[in-house]
Amino acid sequence: MIKKDFVIVGAGLTGTTIARILTDHEQEVIIVDRKDHLAGNAYDYRHESGAMIHKYGPHYFRCGSEKIWNFLNRFTEFYNWSANLLSQVNDEYFNWPVNQDYIEKIAGKNWEAFKDEPSNFEEACLTKMPWELYELFIKGYTEKQWGVKATDLDKELAVRITINKSNVNSLTPNHKWNALPRNGYTEMVKNMIDDIPIKLEFDYLQHKENIVANKMLIFTGPIDEFFEYKYGRLKYRGQKRYIEHLENTDQYQPSIQVNYPDAKEPRIRTIEWKHLMLPDEKDKVKGTLLTHETPFTPEHSNQYEYPFPDKINKHLYEQYKADAESLDNILICGRLGEYRYYDMDQAIGRAMKLASEILEKFKIPSEQYA
Numbered sequence: 001m002i003k004k005d006f007v008i009v010g011a012g013l014t015g016t017t018i019a020r021i022l023t024d025h026e027q028e029v030i031i032v033d034r035k036d037h038l039a040g041n042a043y044d045y046r047h048e049s050g051a052m053i054h055k056y057g058p059h060y061f062r063c064g065s066e067k068i069w070n071f072l073n074r075f076t077e078f079y080n081w082s083a084n085l086l087s088q089v090n091d092e093y094f095n096w097p098v099n100q101d102y103i104e105k106i107a108g109k110n111w112e113a114f115k116d117e118p119s120n121f122e123e124a125c126l127t128k129m130p131w132e133l134y135e136l137f138i139k140g141y142t143e144k145q146w147g148v149k150a151t152d153l154d155k156e157l158a159v160r161i162t163i164n165k166s167n168v169n170s171l172t173p174n175h176k177w178n179a180l181p182r183n184g185y186t187e188m189v190k191n192m193i194d195d196i197p198i199k200l201e202f203d204y205l206q207h208k209e210n211i212v213a214n215k216m217l218i219f220t221g222p223i224d225e226f227f228e229y230k231y232g233r234l235k236y237r238g239q240k241r242y243i244e245h246l247e248n249t250d251q252y253q254p255s256i257q258v259n260y261p262d263a264k265e266p267r268i269r270t271i272e273w274k275h276l277m278l279p280d281e282k283d284k285v286k287g288t289l290l291t292h293e294t295p296f297t298p299e300h301s302n303q304y305e306y307p308f309p310d311k312i313n314k315h316l317y318e319q320y321k322a323d324a325e326s327l328d329n330i331l332i333c334g335r336l337g338e339y340r341y342y343d344m345d346q347a348i349g350r351a352m353k354l355a356s357e358i359l360e361k362f363k364i365p366s367e368q369y370a
């Protein structure tokens, strides 16, 4: 039987950030994770080709908060790296997101935006861009990604679709820091929790009776699974990943990520990992390494990736959330606990805020992290 003041389920960025802050305030913490590795969905490793690869899809770090940036710099050096993505349309490469210059090129200066209050994703996109652009770059990609019509998706999803200013081609031009950890995310997380006990390949829900939290349980796994799916399953989409090592090819595509908006192509994107690496490291890779991704609807909770953006699932999550809020000394949080897509910096920022609230709740004198 294990007894600790704080039991943290999940060694992803949410769980390990909270663990670090509680430990910095002299609290007794244990982390458990059912996977055989650290860093949760941000896990990366060195492939036998020599390339650094992200197991659960490419993770590009960006951040605008000095507090989050300084916190992470305790555990790793970063190198500047900014994501420039491409979309392949009719056998040609185009920058993604597109910029204002391209919109004018295909639709002129006086195209008409959708003027009414949008009621779905498609209409929300058409408030920002002409139909020609939406059809070429977004409709097919989105319908493949979610497996439903774009008109069946929530308008809020369109918040993530941006149009860059003239001459700007980067994915996230407005963040102060676009960077990658020198030796990867897993190494960064390892350094973050180097003095904290951890048990991997340990499913909390299967062994609850053997591990007790004196003060609080912090659960960062799927909220529907925590409650044994009593209101039904929350829907997610995931990606099937096919790794291809081309031993005799130096470069396969011109950028880290090429998207395939064409509805007839089953894959959604291809990642070429060498583009993430520093020049001296890149030169050591044998050939090149690719991951091809094809969307699917996962059954197993370990494959949950993107929360499904529609009203039915939003409502279902609200039911679970109300139950979670009624529990004493159990906090369900993180991307799976809150059924919410968080970028890594957002997940860390949220975890810092929650850790501050925990310290306050237990009257532990603290420095403000939020």
Ligand SMILES: Cc1cc2nc3c(=O)[nH]c(=O)nc-3n(C[C@H](O)[C@H](O)[C@H](O)COP(=O)(O)OP(=O)(O)OC[C@H]3O[C@@H](n4cnc5c(N)ncnc54)[C@H](O)[C@@H]3O)c2cc1C
Pocket (backbone or CB within 6 Å): 009, 010, 011, 012, 013, 014, 015, 032, 033, 034, 035, 039, 040, 041, 042, 056, 057, 058, 059, 060, 061, 062, 202, 203, 204, 205, 206, 220, 221, 222, 304, 305, 306, 333, 334, 335, 336, 342, 343, 344, 345, 347
């Ligand atoms: C495909 C994809 C691409 C992404 N790309 C980017 C990107 O480019 N840039 C960016 O900033 N963000 C990106 N993200 C977001 C990023 O992955 C999240 O912000 C981050 O993973 C959130 O961390 P977390 O700790 O909340 O969740 P997770 O990393 O999922 O950690 C939760 C952990 O809990 C463990 N767990 C669950 N249930 C149990 C249980 N019963 N017992 C024990 N352990 C359990 C899991 O094994 C997991 O390790 C991407 C997300 C996805 C899905």
